[in-house]
Every structure is written in C-alpha cells, then in structure tokens.
Amino acid sequence: MTARTPSRRGILFGGAMIGAGTLAAACTSNDEKDPAPAANISAAGGDNDKPGKKVTLGFSAPAADHGWIAAIAKNAQAQAKQYSDVTFKAVEPTNDINQQISAVESLISAKVDALVLLPNDGGQLNQVARKAMDAGIPVVNLDRVFPDKLSYRNWIGGDNYGMGVAAGNYVGKRLKEKGVAKPVIVEIQGIATLPLTQDRSKGFADALKAHGFTVTAKQDAKFTVESGNQVATNLLSAHKKIDALWNHDDDQGVGVLAAIKQAGRKEFFMVGGAGSANAMREIKSGGVLEATVTYSPTMAGSAIKVARLIAQGRGFSDLVEQEVPQSITLASETITKQNVDRYLPLGFES
Template identity: 30%
Template sequence: MLRRSVLAGVALAGTLAAAPLAAQDAQEYTIGVAIPSATHGFMGGLNFHAQDTIKRLEGVYPQLTFVLATAGNAGKMVNDIEDMVATRDIDALVVLPFESEPLTSPVKAVADAGIWVTVVDRGLSQPGIEDLYVAGDNPGFGRVAGEYFVDNLESGSKIVILRGIPTTLDNERVEAFEAALDGSGIEILDKQHGNWNRDDAFNVMQDYLSKYPEIDAVWASDDDMAVGVMEAIAQAGRTEEMWVVGGAGMKQIIKRIMDGDPQLPVNVTYPPAQISTAIEMTALGLVSQTPVSGRMIIGSQLVTPENAEQFYFPDSPF
C-alpha cells in the first residue's frame, strides 16, 4: 500500500520534472535487483545503497520500475529471480549471487531469455553469461593493505591475520596480501578465520594474544573484525604494542582514522556502494544508447587521515 502511494507520488513528480525525458523514450522498463539480505555490516551498507539508488532512479526516470528482492540463502535467491522473470516480466536483472555455483544456471536461463544481466561482486562460475560485471577488487584489497604493512614495518616484524568466512573471495584477498609481503622479512605468525564477525574476531584475537608475546601489527581484513580485535587488545593492555588495519570502510572506523587514532592508521576500501554503480549503469543502458556492457572493477583505495573525509558516509548504516 505504502509502496503504491510512494510510486504514485514519484510518477506525479516525474511527469512534471522529467517530462522531456518521458517524451524522448516512452517505453517502460522493469529492472529486477536480487541481493543477499542485510545479515552483516557490509551487506547492510549494500542494502542501504541499493534502496537509496532505486529511490533516486525512480525519481529521475519515471519509465523505470524496480523490483528489489533480498535473500537469506542461495535457494531463496533462485526463487526470487524465477518469480521476477515469470510474474514481473523484467527487462534487466542486477544480481549479487549469494553463491557462485548454485546461481550460475538460473542466471544463465535469464540471460538466454534475452534479458540484460548485470552481475555484481561475486562472479558466476561460468564466464560470458553476464552483459555487465561490476565488482570490487579483491586481490587489490589484499595488495593495498600488504603494501602499507611493507612500507611501515621493519624486517623481522611479527604480524597476525584474521581471515573472513572461507570463500574464494577471502582466499584472493589473503593470497594478494601475502604476495605483497613476500621478501619483506615480515613474519606472519598466524592466520585464523574470524568469519567477518565481531565476536569471533574478539575470541580469535584473545587467543593470539595468549599465544604470542610479541605482535607488531594486525591485519583484521574487515572493519567488523577490527572492532572485536581492538577490544581484545585493550583488554590485554597491549594497545601501545600494535596497530590494526581493517577494511571495507565502516563509518565508525573511518571517523577514527579522520580523528588520527594511532591504533588505526589506515583502512582499505571495498565499497558496498558498488551496487549503486551496477544499478545506475544498468538503468543508463536501458533508457539511453550509452554502451555499458563489459567489466567494471572498482579499485580498492587506501584511506588515510588526509583523505578519510571523502569516504565518510554518516547516513549509511555501515
């Protein structure tokens, strides 16, 4: 009900504001957006940016209708996509596959039906299905962090790593991080899975602190994990001993980098707003003749106290 009245309002505003556009291209399009539900910080940010972008685009292009579905597992996502094709007659699909393997053939079926497919972040296991691929740079995410460690630690320094949930994405990041450290003489004491979860990271870090008398730096590889890690370090009273690098640009962490917190010198981005890039480009491809097919990799950048302000989104939940 609410949604319908909002749509009506947007449509009304649209006839006033975007009248020339509508005249240009009266054909209506429906875009389906299938993303994982907001189960953790990063996905929460991604859901926020997806809804934000959809609201913005519905205002700008009145001829576009969006169907947003969030799924808690791969099976539900497959059902969502089938429903979109069967009942909503979508012209384009923007999908962040919950898992690569189970989503590959359902998405291929959508592509085979002549529907535009944009894949975000996690690639399908078979190349060439999607028309547009938008993703963050996972090896870059590890490499940029690794380079910072090499530049700021002496040879012989000892570090520990917290890994995410065991996935190819996590493997790519950690491999690139280790490759960047190659030959620097920095010793990696341990790497265990903190599952991108604060509580798990807290426990793993507590155990690292019991096990290793000397740790010079921690690559937490994610900002949620960085929060748990810092709390464990504070509890052990070893705050002065080591610094922590997280990742993905959570707003609270970015704020602390802006404020020059010595324990959090830098961060590496892996923007949840990449979903916005994907939806915007898909919409642009439908309503105009702008070519948007291909691969778009959004680079991972180093956030420092000097540039942190441009990565700070106080309204986002992440």
C-alpha cells in the same frame, strides 16, 4: 556467511566511468542497535543521466544481516530513485538459496528490462541467472560472480587481491619507517576457504614480500564480531609482541578492536578492511587502528546505473564504445588519518 559464498568486503569505484565515486564496505555486527547505513548515490549529471526510455530494473540480494549487505540494498534503491525513467522492483532479500532462486524467477516472469543480482552463491544461482539471460533479460552480476559468463551481461565487483596489496603496502612502508627488521605480522582473515579470502591473503603476502617481510601468523574469523573477538584474543595471547596486524573485514574488526582494548595492547598498529564508518572513526581517534583498505557497497549504485544503460541500449558517455563494458572492477583505496575526513561521510555502519 556459511552457505553463501561472499565475494567482497573492502571500497571506492576506481574510475569515473559511471560516476559512482563513493564509498563503504564488508561483513558486520548483527546488533539491532546499529544505525542504518547511509546510502551513497551519485548525483544526476552528464549525458548518461539524462532521461531515456522508461525501464523496470529487478533487484535481488541476500538478507541485510550485516552492515555491508545492508548498504548494498540501500545504495541500489537510493540510486534508482535518482532516475525518473526507472521503476525499481526489488524482491524480498533472503539468505536461503532456493528462496532467492524463486524470487529471481518471479522477476523473470514479470519481464523486467534488466536484473541486478547479488547472489548468495554464484555457483548455485548460475542456472537461474542464465535463465534470465536466455529470456532476453540482461543480468548485471553484482560482486559474487557467476561461473558461467553466459549468465551475465556485466559483472561489477571489488578487487580482493588489490585489498591485500593495499594493506600489505601500508604495513610494509610503515614497518620500514619504524625501522623494524624482523617484524611479527599477524593476519586475521574472514573465511579461509573462500576464494575471496585467499585472494586477499595472496595480495597481502605478495606486497609484504616486496618489502622483505612475511606473515608470522594468520587465522580466520568467519566475518563475525564474535569470532573476530575470539580469534584476536587467541592471537594476542599467543604473541606477546606484535608489530602489525591486518584484519580483513571492518565488521569483524569490531570484535578484534574490543579484544585489543580488553588486553590493553598498544605496541602495534592495525590495518582494517572494507572502510566502515566505525573503522574510520577509530582511525580518526588516533588509536591502534591506523588505516583501512576499501571494498565498496557503492558498487550497488553503480550496478543500477549500468543496468539502466544496458536496458536503454546506451553505453557510457565517457567511452568511445557504444555499449557498457563486460566487467568493472573497483579499486581498493587506503584510508588513513590524513584523508579520513574526506571518506567518513561515505562510510557504512558496522
């Protein structure tokens, strides 16, 4: 998560337009013992899913070195298998910018009908995406956006600001319910310099402000389990009493929760970010983690649906317009103990 600029972490397609309606989300542990994430696919049905012209869809994404990216690749492949008219051509995943550029160029040379591309870094892969578009290959830009709109036909991704708003609203309402007047609110970010992190923090701050609260302290944890553990340990040591904690990413949250349990702290409640299965099991158990807000890797399955329709010259059957929209933004849902059973089968493994 260093050279590449992640844009994601949090869940759920916020509209029935392409029927993805499923879930998961974010950065995680690199533990080889972690089970493979479940793929969430949308079952065939509706006019858009009727067989059409046979097309070949190219796919490129970073290496699956954490749960969210692993779920991205799995969802894309599983969705493609739902269609008899789709040939799925995935290149070797990599975290090396130059290798991903070369991989995308191979798909351009293969003359795929459409390309689904989650770049390691939108800025650095902008030129090769533009090359595909100039070659007449429509690009579905997944999550990490290219700066040049001429480099993609469609963008689909999550709402980072919305994640922060969802988390802030949950925290604000819970603190009001508890009657806490001057709460100590701690925020554990991903990578502080990233726009996605800044958007999440702004959404969180704006929502808290609407409830009359502000963040007491925040620190970034680099989207890893190890740094999540270290940062949480430091913050717990610095604040002997905390009322609420928001952790941006459920994968790094594995380390955060370990630090909390190690310290024996139970006086506050925690909200996660992404919607991993691990986080949902913690919520179900009734511990310090009360909720998580989503950012879904099911967007990859939706991207395959979108790319297929574009390559076949079709639009969404539920819309009046004849072509697929230029952009699709996922909504961030809030998962609590009240609805966790409905979401748990859809979570990805941290």
